[in-house]
Each structure stands twice: as structure tokens, then as C-alpha cells.
Amino acid sequence: MTETIMQQCAGAPQDMPVRRGAARRQLVRRGAVVAGILALVTAAPFLPLDPLHLNPAARGLGPSLAAPFGTDLLGRDVLARTLTALAVSAQVGLAAAAISTLIAVTLALAATFSRLAERAVGVLTELALGLPHFVLVLMVAYAAGGGMSGVILGVALTHWPRLCRVLRHEAQTVAAADYVRISRALGRSRFWVARYHLAPHLLPQVVVGFVLIFPHAILHEAGLSFIGLGIEPHLPSIGVMLADSLRGLMAGHWWVAVFPGLGLVFLALSFEVFGESLRRAADPVDGGA
Amino acid sequence: MKYIPLAAIALSLAAVQPVPAEARSLVLAVGGEPDAGFDPIMGWGRYGNPLFQATLLRRGAGLELEGDLATFWELSEDRLTWRIVLREDARFSDGTALTAEDVAFTFNTARDAGGLADLSVLAQARATGPNTVELHLRQPRITFISHLASLGIVPASAYGETYSREPLGAGPFRMVEWREGEQLVVEPNPHWHGGASPFERVSFVFGGEETNLSLARTGEAHLVAVPPIQADWAPAGMRVLHVETVDNRGVMFPMVPDEGQTTDAGHPIGNDVTADPAIRRAVNLALDREALVQLALAGHGRPAYGPADGLPWDNPAGYLPGADPIAAAAVLEAAGWQDANGDGIVERGDLRAEFTIVYPASDSTRQALALGAAQQLQAIGIDAKPSGRSWDEIEVMMHANAVVFGWGAHDPLEIYSLYHSSNAGLGWVNTGFYSNPTVDAYLEAAEAANSFEASLPMWQAAQWDGSTGFGARGDAAWAWLVNLEHSYWVSECLDTGASQIHPHGHGFPITWNLQDWRWTCQ
Numbered sequence: 178m179t180e181t182i183m184q185q186c187a188g189a190p191q192d193m194p195v196r197r198g199a200a201r202r203q204l205v206r207r208g209a210v211v212a213g214i215l216a217l218v219t220a221a222p223f224l225p226l227d228p229l230h231l232n233p234a235a236r237g238l239g240p241s242l243a244a245p246f247g248t249d250l251l252g253r254d255v256l257a258r259t260l261t262a263l264a265v266s267a268q269v270g271l272a273a274a275a276i277s278t279l280i281a282v283t284l285a286l287a288a289t290f291s292r293l294a295e296r297a298v299g300v301l302t303e304l305a306l307g308l309p310h311f312v313l314v315l316m317v318a319y320a321a322g323g324g325m326s327g328v329i330l331g332v333a334l335t336h337w338p339r340l341c342r343v344l345r346h347e348a349q350t351v352a353a354a355d356y357v358r359i360s361r362a363l364g365r366s367r368f369w370v371a372r373y374h375l376a377p378h379l380l381p382q383v384v385v386g387f388v389l390i391f392p393h394a395i396l397h398e399a400g401l402s403f404i405g406l407g408i409e410p411h412l413p414s415i416g417v418m419l420a421d422s423l424r425g426l427m428a429g430h431w432w433v434a435v436f437p438g439l440g441l442v443f444l445a446l447s448f449e450v451f452g453e454s455l456r457r458a459a460d461p462v463d464g465g466a
Numbered sequence: 467m468k469y470i471p472l473a474a475i476a477l478s479l480a481a482v483q484p485v486p487a488e489a490r491s492l493v494l495a496v497g498g499e500p501d502a503g504f505d506p507i508m509g510w511g512r513y514g515n516p517l518f519q520a521t522l523l524r525r526g527a528g529l530e531l532e533g534d535l536a537t538f539w540e541l542s543e544d545r546l547t548w549r550i551v552l553r554e555d556a557r558f559s560d561g562t563a564l565t566a567e568d569v570a571f572t573f574n575t576a577r578d579a580g581g582l583a584d585l586s587v588l589a590q591a592r593a594t595g596p597n598t599v600e601l602h603l604r605q606p607r608i609t610f611i612s613h614l615a616s617l618g619i620v621p622a623s624a625y626g627e628t629y630s631r632e633p634l635g636a637g638p639f640r641m642v643e644w645r646e647g648e649q650l651v652v653e654p655n656p657h658w659h660g661g662a663s664p665f666e667r668v669s670f671v672f673g674g675e676e677t678n679l680s681l682a683r684t685g686e687a688h689l690v691a692v693p694p695i696q697a698d699w700a701p702a703g704m705r706v707l708h709v710e711t712v713d714n715r716g717v718m719f720p721m722v723p724d725e726g727q728t729t730d731a732g733h734p735i736g737n738d739v740t741a742d743p744a745i746r747r748a749v750n751l752a753l754d755r756e757a758l759v760q761l762a763l764a765g766h767g768r769p770a771y772g773p774a775d776g777l778p779w780d781n782p783a784g785y786l787p788g789a790d791p792i793a794a795a796a797v798l799e800a801a802g803w804q805d806a807n808g809d810g811i812v813e814r815g816d817l818r819a820e821f822t823i824v825y826p827a828s829d830s831t832r833q834a835l836a837l838g839a840a841q842q843l844q845a846i847g848i849d850a851k852p853s854g855r856s857w858d859e860i861e862v863m864m865h866a867n868a869v870v871f872g873w874g875a876h877d878p879l880e881i882y883s884l885y886h887s888s889n890a891g892l893g894w895v896n897t898g899f900y901s902n903p904t905v906d907a908y909l910e911a912a913e914a915a916n917s918f919e920a921s922l923p924m925w926q927a928a929q930w931d932g933s934t935g936f937g938a939r940g941d942a943a944w945a946w947l948v949n950l951e952h953s954y955w956v957s958e959c960l961d962t963g964a965s966q967i968h969p970h971g972h973g974f975p976i977t978w979n980l981q982d983w984r985w986t987c988q
Contacts (some may be wrong), residue, residue, distance in 0.1 A: 231834075231841050233761040236695075250695050251761060251834055410827050410854040411837050423676045424830070427683060428699035 204458050207451040214447055218264040226257030228413045237430050247432035250425055255418075259437045262413040263444055266395040269328055270448075273394035276333035278340060278387040282379070285344035286371060289352050298345060305338040314397055318406050328407045332394045340386035344379055351378045381459030388452035392445035399441055415441045490985065491667040495681045495690040496954070498973020499650070499672040503630025504641070506618035507576045510630070513875065513971035515978040517652065518559075519618025519635030520659075522550060522569070523611070527964040527979075529876055531615060535564065535636070539614065545606035545916070548614070552597040557657035558621050559640035566593035571622035573601060573613075584883075585613060607913045608921045609879035638663065638981040647672060654981070663981045674828060688957040691973060693830050694766040697953035704955040709976070711968040712777060712874040714770045715835055716946035717823060719746050719868050721898045729891055734866040735899060739821045742814075744801030745848065746942035750786045752794035752846045753839060759948050762834035766953055770946035772929060772937055779878040779912075779922050784930030784937025794846045805847055812847035820849035824863050825870040827854035832870040835947050864897040871897075874949070874970035878925045882909050885928065885936045885943065900943040904934050952976065959987035 232252030240247045246255035288298040305313075318331030351357060357374050365373075395415075401407035402416025410417055415437050422434035502508045506516050514525055524534040533539070538551040556564040573591035580586070587610065589602045603610060624634050633641055638660055639652040650670040654663040671681060681687035683701050700706045724736035739745055755769030768775075771785035803812040803819055812819045825836040836852040843850045850868070860869060871894070873880055883889055886909050887901035905928045912924030929937040936943045952968050954976065961984040968975040 229837070229841075231761055231838055233757055233838075236761075236764070251837065405827060409852075410830075411833055411852050420676070421830075424679060424693070424696050427679050427701070428696060 200454070200458060204451075204454040207447070207454050210447050211451045214263075214444060215267060218260060218267045218444075221257075221260035221264045224257075224260065226254060226260065228253065228257040228261040229411075230254070237425070237428060239430075240432055246436040247430070249418075249421065249433050250428075250430070255433055255436055258413040258418060259415075259440045262415045262418055262437060263440050265325070265408060265412070265414050266398055266441065266444060269325060269332070269398040270391045270394040272329045273332035273336065273398075274387050274390040276329065277336040277390050277394075278383060280333070280337040281341035281344055281386065282383055284337070284341050285348050285379070286375065288345050289348050289371070289375070290367065295345075295349075298341070302338045302341050302345070305335070306342075310335065311397075311400070314401065315406065318401050323401075323406045325408055328398045328401050331401065332397045336390050336393055340382075340390065343382055343386065347379055347382055348375055351375055381455075385452060385456040385459055388448060388455055391448045391452070395441065395445055395448075490665045491669070492665050492689070492960075492983070493669045493671060493681070493687045494977075495671045495673065495678040495687045496973040496976055497672065497678070497691055498971070499647070499670075504633040504644075505630035506620060507572065507579050507625075508630060510633075511618050511974070512616050513969040513975060514616045515974070516616075516618035516635070517637055517639050517974065517977055517980070518633040518641060518655075519620065519637045520556060520564070521615055521618055522552075523615040525615055525876060525966065525978075527966050529967060531611070535569070535619060536614070541611075545608075545914075546603045548601040548603075548610070550599045550601070550614070552599065553659060554597055555659050556636050557659070558624075558634055558636050559655040559657055560624075560634060561657055562621065562623075564619060564621070564636045566595060566597055566599045568622050569593070569599045569619055571625070572617060572619045575620075575625070576617060585617075605914065608915050608918055609877055609882065609913060611918075612875075612877040612879050615876075639668065642667070658981075660981060664984055668980065675830060682955045688960050689962070689976070690955050691976070692953050692955055694763040694951060694953045695831065695834065696764075697766060697955070698764060700955045703958055705958055707954040707956045707962070707965075708766050708951040709954070709965045709968050711950050711952050711970075711975075712774065712876065713872060713950045713952065713968055713970040714773060714775070714874045714946060715832060715870060715872045715948050715950065716770060716773070716944045717749070717839060717868050718864070718871050718898050718944050719749075719942075720866055721900045721941070721943060724866060729865060733862050733864075735891070737821055737866050737868070738817055739819055740868055740898075742801065743942060744797050744803065745819060746945065747786070747938065748794040748797045748846060749839075749843060749848065749945045750938035750942050751788060751797060752791045752848075753842055753945060753947065754789040755947055756789065757842070758835060758838045761838045762831055763948060763950065766951040767948045770949045772946055773873055773881060773884060773944070774878065775946075775949055777878075779881065779925035781926035781929040781935075781937065783926075783932075784935050784939050786938035786942075791842075791846050798846065798848075803847070810844070810847060811849045818849065819847060820851065822853050822863075822867045823850045823870060824853050824855050824860055824867050826857055826860060828856075831950070832872070836870050839945070839947065864894075865891060865899065869897070870947075872950075872970050876967075876969050878912065878921070881925055881928065882913065885909065898943060900936065900941070902934065902936065902941055904931070905936050905941075908935075959985055961986050 235248045235252040237250050238244060238248045244254050246259060249255055284298045288295045313335045314331045317334050318327040321327035321330040351374055357370055360370055398407055399416035402414040403420045407416055408414035418437040419434060425433035500510050504510045504518055506519050510516055520535050522534060522536040523531045526532050535552050535556050536550045537553050540549050552566060558564055570591040570593045573588060577585040577588045587603050587605060587607045589604045591601050594600050618635055621634055638655055638658045640655045642651040642653050644650045649672060652668050675693055678690040682690040682704060697706050719740040720737040721741060722736045723738045723741040727735040729735060759765060759767045759769060772780055774780045798812055802814045805812045823836045823840055825832040833854060840850040840852050883895040885900055885905055887906050889896040890899040890901060908924050908928035912921040915921035915924060929935045930939050934940045956962060963979050963982045966978050
């Protein structure tokens, strides 16, 4: 094992700066795309577009200059609805990912305090991982009364275990390191150790974990809204729009499904790819490859 | 073992597969699965034609009353006794004869059960011979005849707790299987007194609007109910059928202010904004119902101004014409509602003119109506917030929030149910706690009238008598929006015969003449 690592490291000095530079540029590019998307959907409510305005005279119109994404069966502008829906998705995604990450970090740190806590967090994590994923999301969202808060809670309370497991493992490794033992022997408190030794090691994993939960969260929001457990059916949400589009598709109105669908895929994919770049950048071994 | 789930799926799919015409099996997706099962005493078939059970009378294509089980019926001079003679060849689907005892049992049990079939006015039903029955009323009630046309007769000997799931009746069909939430399979009752149906089996598939559309698109169903807004895009091999109805949609207003009262179940009562007559009148004046018909029904319907537009007991004098935002704004201003803070919504003191319009989230037509009405009301400074909820949630909210409800029946008994103060907070009728002693008196006078014709002026006066009434010109207890057409996609090979003007009724009214449907393709 040690030999393997040594061999890997042996080839590194020559190409690592070049590869690291390329990876960084890629990370910046992908980060810029994500920032751009976030800026667009954040600005959506301020654009001169009304996602709720009904127009009986413009029902089911195809894409045109006046309505680039067309209109739905109630004459509402699909572009306005798509952008607003993506903003809703982004809000749900950010909130759910933030809560989920907070739970994961809290539990991972708690696990370092005692053997009992370690065991308890371990059992809780494995238990949460063992339950059917989407069923659990459904149950939590339903119990929370549906709506946007229900979706956020449903996703947040079910997406922490994987990140928690990674962080717990990382925290254990750090806690067992010699320099941490020396710190403890020198009389440093647990919080000092957590602040100066654990946090710097865990932070990259936390950021990566947060970004990678995001696409899951928005896809689940779409899924829950699609089956009627999420956002109310008249409000713009990608899930609601896709559910509505089933009717539009019957009438040949492809635009009511394609544009929101593409928007969702693009949003989720860009975060997925950005998160992957972050993960690689944070990984000391994979970072230059 | 592992193949059992697959086999179950295959079987359930086979049950809804299209079958060749020669097998004479039909698949319908019209919705309307009753939560409480198929027990007439608990409300099944209360709009008529309960499928499994026969009724004493039935309504024909023109809504005229004709005998079904009854061959003769008359009301005594004091209007307190109905005398009915039954046909002798009526049999339940297990072959046993239907007798006067069964009829008396059904009416007495329905009276005691206090279910949706409200028979509290019945003193006693009595079999006076093997085929003759008398129904004695506590007081004259002219609309009682509607129960003769809607209450399905159940067998006295076989009625029990499981009846709603295993109904036995003397109607044109008998149940083969009911898998709740999935499908109901029926077959013709071989003992039915009305003749033979050409179909060996009829399956009713239950699902949402999307399920219906998918079944139609894949050719798996022969008749599906579709939202009117989509009706014009029928798939190949199916034609569009629009049926005229008295099925209406309107916004019910809570009529009392919120004083912290709750129902026995703990549900809140009252809404300070909708309790103001000026708000309700302004809503009625502002709504452009023609535009709502275009928006929500794609033109397949007509504006509604009252609960029974165009029926003999309707009173158009009680209408407010609508589509007049200027007049609506004037009504608000006269009542002290003004936009003092310039946010586009009027206030009176600390009270902002805002309320929630609740619609069932599963119903796209009611959603469109709620959204359309809310958008129109924004123009006169009323902030109506649409909110899509489940029926369970609506049951909790319906005494304190405006709700898009639907009604529409073939008789004026419904007017009494909706507007008489004795029904305030009772079930799904008069959920707004409407109460007007003058209206109560007219409704009671109508029920006590000498004849149906004599009752008509009383019903009309309850809507508007020149100074008060439940209509928009009076108390404006509702803002009626539209009268629907029921829209279906029907296989081009299926002849569904003459259409009856449908009542409200969640799916099943289309089956009123199911036994007469014919398959026209070879």
C-alpha cells in the first residue's frame, strides 16, 4: 500500500502543476457557469415576465418571438414559468442542501466526542442509508404537510447520511493522527482540536458534499411536485410544469415539456459537474489526474 | 414465489386491455369512485341511476320521471303519503324477488342512517301488500319525489355491514370485482327487468386525469372523461362528446365573521373579509364569466349566475350581470373599502381585502377557475389567493375560506340543502353558514306547496324577492362561475345513445343508459 502511494507520488512532480492548472481552469469555468445560472434564476423574479398571468386568447401557442418558449393551456408564458420554476428549484436545492450538510457535519463532529456517540451516529447513519430513499423522502414530505417546506424537510432529512459517513471517516482519521494526539496531550481542548485540526480537513469535503446534494435536492423537488406532494399545482415549479405537460403533450404541445425539462437537466447537471470538479480539486491524490 | 408479483401485474393489465369487439367488453375511465362504496343508503347514486340498484322512478333523456320499479305512484291529497305499486317481475341479481318489504326496509333504513340521502322528513315506510308500499311523511315536502328517483332499493335480507363493498341490487348491472383505487368490474344482471346489455363485462378504471388521458392515448379505454380544456385534441379512433349539464362551479363564501368559533370537529368557522356583503357583491359584479368559460373550459360551457341556471325553479332576476369592474369598485368604495397604502389592494381600517380561494389540487378545471377568478379580482383591489389542497384539507378549511365547489341537480332539493340555515355546517352543504330567515321561510313554503308547479314561485323568491334572497343581487352567498359541459373521448365504435342532461355527480352520470350502449363496429 505504502509502495503504491510512493509510486504514484513518484511520477507526480513533473506533470502535477500542469494538470493542476488545467483542473483549476476547468473548475473556474464550471463555477462560472453555475454562478451564471444562479444569477439568472435569482434575477427571474425581477425580469418583466409574469409566470402567473393567464391569457385565454393565447392558449397553447408554440414558441414565437413574443413567447420564445410558447404558452401553456391557460395561456401562461412558459419562459417566465420555467425561469421562475428554476428559481424555486434553486431555493429548495440550496435550503435542503444546507440543512442536510449541517446535519451531516454536526453528527460527524459529535461522533468524535466519545465511543458511545460514535456508535450511535454509526447506527443512525446505517439505518438511514438502509431505508428506501425516495419512500423516506415521500414520508417526511407528507408528514411535514407537503408544500415547499415539506419538500425541503423531506430532502434535507434524508440526504445527510452519505456525507456524514464520509465526514465521520475523515474525522476519525484526523482524530487518530499523531499531531492531534500531541495537541490533546499538550492540554488543548476538544473544541480547539475541532477548530484547528478537524475543520481544515473537513471543510473541502463539506463544500463538495453540499454542492453534490444540490442536484439531488432539485430533482427530488421536481419528483415530489410531479406527484402532487410538493409545490401547489398552480405555482411555477418544474415538477408541476412537467406534470401539467402530460396534458399538453397529448395536444402536441411539446414545448410545455421540453423547455422546463431541459432547464431542470441543465441546472442539475451543471451543479453535478461543478461538484465533481470541486471533489477532484479537494482530493490530494485525484486532484492532479 | 418471485413470479407472483409479475403475474399480478399481468392480470391487472389484462383486465384493462382492449378486447376485440366480439368479446363485448368495455373499459371506461370516468372517475367518480365513491369513497363510501356502493351503498345507496350512504349516498351512492344520489344523483340517480345507481347502476347496481333499481330505483322506484327514473329520469328519462328529457329528465321526465318514469317508472322503474314502480308501475303506479300517487301523492295523497294532504301531501303526506306516497302510494306506490311495484312491478312484479323485479329480481335482485341473485335471483330473489324484490318485494314491498325491501322498499320499506330501504327507506326506513336510509331515514335512520342519516347519510347523504337525507330522509329525515320520512315518518315511516310501510309495505301494505306484496307489491304495494306507502311512504308517510312528517310534513309535506314537494321534493320528496326526487328520493323515489335516486334511492336505490337494497334487499332487506342481505343488507349488512359489507353491503357497500358487495352490493346486491335489482339494477341493470352486478358487481364482479372492486379493487379500491384501481378498478371496478361489472357485468349485466341476468335478472334485470329491463332487457339485456350487449356487453359481457364493463370495467371502470379509476385514476387521475392523466391516467384517463393515457388510457385514451394508448387505446386501452373506450370512453374517458377529459377536462374540457383538452377535449378538442382527441386521439385517433376517438370522437369528442360534449354533454350538456346542470353541473356548475362556483365560489362558496364563508358568511360569518371569524369570532374564534369552531365546528364540533374543531374546524375554524368564519372569515372577516367574505362576511362583508359588499365584498361578495363586488366579486359577483366584477367576474367576467364568459372569459372564465373560455379560459377554463375552452368555451365548452356557459356562465353561471345561480345554482340552477335555466331550470324551472331558477330566478334570473336575482342575477348580477358581472364583467363590470367599475360597478364593483363603486360597491367597495361605498362600503368603505379603499386602497389607502397604494399597494393595489383595498383595505377597510386594518382589514385588507384578501382571502384564500381553495380548489381541489387534483382538479385542473377548478384550478383554472380559481386562478382566473383571482386574476380578475386583482383588478378591483381584492387579493384572492388560490390554494390547491386535498379534499381532506378542504374539509378542514371550508368553513373559513372561499372554496371552488360544484353542485347541480335535477331537482330543487339542492337549493334547500345549500341555503337553508338548518344545514349550516352540515357536511358539504351550506359550509359557509348562510342564514337568512326570509329565505328559510320561502324554502319551507316551497317544500310545503300543493304541487311542484305551485312551489316554483317560492324557490324563485328565495333567490330574489325584490328585496332579499340568496342570489347575487341579495346576500350573494356564492359567486357562481360556470356551468360545465361534461367532455368525453369516446371510441368511434361505441354508440352511447341519447344523452341526458347530466347532473353534478363525479363520473357516473354518463352511465345512466349504460345498458343501452351499442358497439357499432364489426
